[in-house]
Amino acid sequence: MIKYQSDLASELTTTLSTLEAASERFAARHPGEPASRQPVHVVYGGAHLFSRNSAAKLGELALRSLDSYAPDPFTFARALGLPGSSELTSDEAAAKSLYITDPDALRRDDPNTWLAIAVYDRVRGKLETEPVEDFRLDFEDGYGNRPDDEEDATAVGAAQEVAAGMSAGTLPPFCGIRIKPLEGALLVRSLRTLDLFVSTVVRATGALPNNFVVTLPKISVPEQVTTLVRAFEVLERRHGLAPGSMKLELMIELAHGLYDERGQLLLPQLLTAAEGRCVAAHFGTYDFTASYGVTAAHQRMDHPACDFALDLMKAAFAETGVFLSDGATNVMPVPLHRGGDLTSEQTRDNRAAVHAAWHLCHRHIRRSLTRGYYQGWDLHPAQLPIRYAACYAFFLESFEPAAKRLRNFIDQAAKATLVGDVFDDAATGQGLLNYFLRALGCGAVSLEEIEVTGLTEAELQMRSFVQILAGRRVS
Incomplete structure (x- = not known):
């Protein structure tokens, strides 16, 4: 065998040094999946409605909805359209008994029935122990524009409830606030709300909650992210918080905010502007489709415009350590008729309406999961059982x-x-x-x-x- 030795590399010293430096920059920007836990959802609720016991109350409402419209695993599985739900056993009592005495046998002999019972059992357990994983106190769309003195009072009051929840141990494992956009007339208002909220919590407890994050909506230029970072620095110095400890979350919800004036993708620039503080990027389905020119009747999570934006987010934030979240199903699983004296027809109508909304929600969540989006928004307590059911079925099957x-x-x-x-x-x-x-x-x-x-x-x-x-x- 002829041995060939090349000194080509020795003649490319400068080029190889440049390549090595570029590779190091790339590796620093793409550290891979973070080691921390990602919540499967974020529940958005108006800041004025938040209390230290909000998570527990949402869990109670979710269980009430489950008991009312799917009191058993088989009804639940069929309503959602879980895999194999059309082939479940007719002997439900025997299947439930076998699930308790010999679940491995049921799993082996009738995997569809086992899946239906296992999902239902685990959903109930989740709702009883940790019904909400992440909660965002909303000062934007879920709160609206109000007089300054009213929002001041809400910011302080909501912060006091968060502080009380920290002391009582009743907060979800993740929480944060969504401020108003940093633009125009809302800029000063947004910063004031941030200041009041953070200052109130820290003065009461000496710290912010675990996994606390500030969500920045309606981003159109990187300078909005930079401004929030500078505000974080001021708050950290003022309250003795560790430098870099305050984290932010980007909302991608403007079609005209995907590219800059030079035609370059804006998303990587937003991440750079965050200076290491960005932990997540969330997609705003309905603001985005509206800005894309989609009419209200066709604004939905599976619209092709959403797929376009979600694919860009996947590519821009791949291996950066930034968690990604899809949006929310906006069809709420609520009954059509209210009151305690309903006719049998009204009761059937209510059941059908809730089941249809559940089925749609399950389809949307499962679609997100198959696209590699493991987190989404929930807007109503009756959506919580569907969130967990979709996740559990997706992994268990x-x-x-x-x-x-x-x-x-x-x-x-x-x-x-x-x-x-x-x-x-x-x-x-x-x-x-x-x-x-x-x-x-x-x-x-x-x-x-x-x-x-x-x-x-x-x-x-x-x-x-x-x-x-x-x-x-x-x-």
């Missing part, structure tokens, strides 16, 4: 084959392996791990169930496929 693939992959110590007709490579290993981390994070599965993959709790906490394999090689 493919749990067993994914677990088998991951276990085989790990056992082979990162060597490619073939399971059935699916070929895994190293990148897929991390993808499979991310699947289980998201399934665990949203409550679809438990640590005990994930043991089937061969992973330990300590390994899961690493959140890195490469680190898991390195640890196993050492041991």
Whole structure:
């Protein structure tokens, strides 16, 4: 064999140094998926309506809706259109009994029925223990434009309720506020609300809530993001908060805010302007479609205009560590007729209306999940059961084959392996791990169930496929 030695690289020293610097910048901007938990939703509610017990109250209302319109797993599954819901067993009592005594047998022999019961059981458990994962006190669309003294009072009052919730331990694991846009006549008002809210909370508790974030809407230029960052710096200095501790969330909701005047995509510029403080980017379905020229009758989550914007967001924020969120279904699952003395026809109408809204909501959420959007908005407590049901079904229905693939992959110590007709490579290993981390994070599965993959709790906490394999090689 002829050995060939090249000194080409030695003649490209300057070029290679430039390449190395560019690669380092790219790696710094694209650190990959964050290790922190991403909530599966954010509930938006007017700041004037928030109380320290809002999360618990929403959970109670969600359970009431579930009990009223789907008191059993089979009704629920059929209303949503869960996978296999048209093939459920007719012997519901026997299936429920088997789910309790031998769930593995039911899962093996009748996976559709098992899925319906498992989803319903886990949804109820979630609503009873942690009904809301993320809550945004809204000073924008959900609050409106009010006299300054009224918004001042709301900002202080809402902050006092948040502080009380911090002390009582009743806040959701994630929370924040949405301020008004930083533009025109609203600019000063928005900054004042931010100041009053943050100052009130910190003076009462000495800190902001865990995972606190400020949502910036209607962004049209990077300078709006820069302004919010500068405001954060002032508030941090004033109240002794750690530098960089205040985080922001971008709202992508203007068609004319996707590109700048030079035709360059604006989204990466917004991330740069955030100076490391951006933790999420949320899509505003209805403001965006309105700005896109879509008429009200056709403003919906699955409109092609939304797909265009969501794809741009995926590309712009890929591997940057920024969590992405889709929007909300705006058809509320509420009854048509009110009152306690309803006719049988009115009762049927109510049930049909709620089930239709549930089905639409489930379809929208599932579509978001398949597009890689693992978070969305919820606007009504009766949407909460659907949010969790969609997430749980999405992960549970493919749990067993994914677990088998991951276990085989790990056992082979990162060597490619073939399971059935699916070929895994190293990148897929991390993808499979991310699947289980998201399934665990949203409550679809438990640590005990994930043991089937061969992973330990300590390994899961690493959140890195490469680190898991390195640890196993050492041991």
